[in-house]
Amino acid sequence: MTAIAAQAVQMQAGALAQSIGTAVARQQIDAQKAVATLVAETASPPAPAGQGQFVDLRV
Template identity: 70%
Template sequence: MSSSIAPAVQMQAAGFAQSVGVAVARQQIDAGKAVADLVAQTAASASPPAPAGQGQRLDIRV
C-alpha cells in the first residue's frame, strides 16, 4: 500500500515546489518593476527643465 502512496506524494511535492518557484519569480518581477518605477520617478523629478533658449545651438569647436 505504501508503494501506491509514494508517487502521489512525489507529484504533490513537485506541484508545491513549482508553485513556490512561480511565486518567487513573480515577487522578483514585481520588485524589479518597483525599482524601475522608483528610478524613473527620481530621474523625472531630479532635473529641472532647461531655461528657455538653452540647447538651441551646438558648439562643436575642438
C-alpha cells in the first residue's frame, strides 16, 4: 500500500509542476506581447494605407 501512496504523491507532484510551468510560460508570453505592443505603438508612424499589403499570386 505504501508504494501506491508514493506513486500517487509523485503523480500529484508532477501535475503540480506541470501546471506551474504552464502558468509561468503563459505569463512570459503575455509579457512579451505587452512589450511588443508597446514597441509597435512607440515606433515610427504607421505606413500609409495600402502600403505593405502586396500579395504574391504566383504559383
